[in-house]
Amino acid sequence: MKLAVVGGGSTYTPELVDGFARLRETLPVEELVLVDPAADRLELVGGLARRILARQGHPARVVTTADLEAGVEGADAVLLQLRVGGQAARNQDETWPLECGCVGQETTGAGGLAKAMRTVPVVLDIAERVRRVAPRAWIIDFTNPVGIVTRALLQAGHRAVGLCNVAIGFQRKFAALLDVAPEQVHLDHMGLNHLTWERGVRLGGPDGEDVLPKLLAEHGDAIADDLHMPREIVDRLGVVPSYYLRYYYAHDEVVDELRTKPSRAAEVAAMEEQLLRMYGDPALDEKPTLLSKRGGAFYSEAAVALASSLLRNSGEVQVVNTYNNGTLPFLADDAVIEVPAVVDGSGAVPLPVAPVEPLYAGLIAHVTAYEELALEAALRGGRDRVFSALLAHPLVGQYAQAEGLTDRLIAHNREHFAWA
Structure with a gap:
């Protein structure tokens, strides 16, 4: 099995490689190709990727290249995790909207629109080139804004599914609070990418007991703190909103906060410099603890599970971004929603969603x-x-x-x- 990662020079990549190494039975990768035009970053990340696999006894071959066509040719799946304009463009997205009294954020609002406009043409060009040399490859999009980018890919006829780590993050958080294995937790996750609510937390399967009321009663303070929202608001909603909902529910408060501190892009840029120095250490053969602060928690587990379902035709339920196709009847069929879906070799089919409250x-x-x-x-x-x-x-x-x-x-x- 050959997988290619476009944007393979990202500091995220060791998280992904660690998942490939640990979950080899779920996704038996034989060749991993990291594609990136930034040769200096690619060399550092590629070296660490090889050492991570070697430490865990994984036989996969790691190839690094700036040549997209050569890298993705014959691939079974292509993961997209690119950032057009880098952290410098992100820093702009997070700052100039504040001049107009609006949230500065890289995936929503005006900054999110700027990122979408930079990203969609580049991703579509990449996808067309993938289609020429790997026509059966699945494209897994982790590139933000995931909903808009995935819709662009699907409308252009590509074999694509969008992926976000918000749902798996909630699953792992709730599993820890309940003291159960993550696999026992199934979410009634509903909405759009970065605009979702957990309306149920079920044990044992999609039809299992809903323990969300128990979670809110016993752990409401911790959940609200993670969301940076008042406990009383979470209790009144009776659901757990994504932390991105704070941009809507407390817009002016967030704008005031953002005006008084460095941008997240500036923080991440400094963190990336430190990570890349660490990646260059030939003695480092595991993902460093600092990487957990970079974002993208549990990205590797989500990506491995999704790729496995697509490539091994397993029919497992994954939370993904895909066409609505009547799932939410108040949206057009070609809207892209983020919900649990059955994923197999033919793609993702959303599970039914209970009527959505106004x-x-x-x-x-x-x-x-x-x-x-x-x-x-x-x-x-x-x-x-x-x-x-x-x-x-x-x-x-x-x-x-x-x-x-x-x-x-x-x-x-x-x-x-x-x-x-």
Whole structure:
């Protein structure tokens, strides 16, 4: 089995490789190709990847290359984890929206739109090149904003599934609180990428006992602290929202916070420098503890499980991003949602979802409309399309803010937009 990782020079990659090494029975990788144009990073990450596999006695061969076609040729699966513009572009996404009184964040709001517009054309170009040399390969997208990028891939006819680590993070957190194995915890996870709620936590299977009320009663303080939300709000909702919902439920509070501290991009950039120095140590043969602070917790387990289900036709249930196809009846079939789905060799089919309460359905529909306009802006460009997408976003929604954000988005991204 051959897997290729586009963006293989990312500091995330050792987390992924560690998962391949530990979970070899689930996904027997024989060749792992790391593809990245950044030769210096790729050499460091590739060296550590080989040492991690060697330490754990894994026989897979690790290949590093800047040549995309050579790297993905004949691959069974291609994982996308790239960041167009690097941490410098992310830093801009997280700062200039604050000038207009809006959240600065790399996956939602104005910053998320900028990232989508930089990313979608690049990902579609990569996917077309993959299709030429590996026509049966599955594309697993971990590149943010996952919902918009996955929708672009699916609409272009690619064999693609989107992946996020939010659901598996909740699964592991709840399993620890309940003192059970993670495999015993099944989530009623519902919404869009980075806009989800856990409406049930079931033990033993999708139809098992719902222990969410017990979790909230016994561990509500810890859960609320992790979300940076008041306990009383979580109790009133009776569900566990993704921490990304704080951008919506406490927008102005978050803006005030972001204005008083360094951007997350600046923190991550400093962390990456330190990680890359560590990766260059020939004695290091395991993922360092510092990597857990980088983000992407349990990414490897989620990626291995998804790739295994796709490539081994196992029919297991995974939380993924895929076409709605009637699952949420208030959305179009070609909207991309994030829900549990049966995954096998033919792709992902969402499980039925209980009727969605208006409190959540309204926001889901609102953000889906924005995502449709955002994809149009990413594919076709133009100031008017950027403005329309921003005006439609519930974190913007006012024409004066949308005008100011449009000007800033274009000014900070001209090098990435052929039309600008």
